[in-house]
Amino acid sequence: MRVVIAEDLLLLREGLVRLLTDTGHSVVAAVDTAPALLDAVAEHRPDLSIVDVRLPPGYRDEGLRAALDLRASEPRPSVLIVSQYVERAYATDLLADGHGGVGYLLKDRITALDDFLDAVDRVAAGGTAMDPEVVRQLVTRHHRRSGLSALTPREREVLGLMAQGLSNSAICSALFLAPVSVEKHITNIFTKLELLPAEDSNRRVRAVLTYLNG
Known part of the structure; x- marks a missing residue:
């Protein structure tokens, strides 16, 4: 590098x-x-x-x-x-x-x-x-928006770890969850935040941005 x-x-x-x-x-x-x-x-x-x-x-x-x-x-x-x-x-x-x-x-x-x-x-x-x-x-600086309020406590926890840049496997270790559970939470996060796939943008980063601005 x-x-x-x-x-x-x-x-x-x-x-x-x-x-x-x-x-x-x-x-x-x-x-x-x-x-x-x-x-x-x-x-x-x-x-x-x-x-x-x-x-x-x-x-x-x-x-x-x-x-x-x-x-x-x-x-x-x-x-x-x-x-x-x-x-x-x-x-x-x-x-x-x-x-x-x-x-x-x-x-x-x-x-x-x-x-x-x-x-x-x-x-x-x-x-x-x-x-x-x-x-x-x-996160403390901003008010929570409706999209984030739709997330469950566990989904917000997962999104917070995503904001730190943790991979799915690292989130599994931090929360003692199975990979399939983490994948399901992340899919739910994308759905609730209305983050559809796009060629020119990273949904994971867009979810983090929503979280930080929420």
């Missing part, structure tokens, strides 16, 4: 480079500003960009806004936000196109390298990886 990293802290940036390189990935650029991120992605067309929210010169939301600019381009690149902060005003915008290939992890809650590397692989492959705290804050 070819990766671009945008992180202003030297030790963390170099640590990510070492981790990814040691696990067989190729870091094609490691930069510390939002403009340099945009230039690196345009030059290298990586499989994934790992981006901090707050980058120089303002240390506010430059990285996240650059990530949104990348997501608005074609071909749409995969982006994994890794930050100390939850920028709620922008976080759901990462999912707004309904395509996946996005993630948002909190630095101080990354406690297992295997979990982080799994999130890297999942986002690069077009899936999602949302920290549970990010999901909690986004």
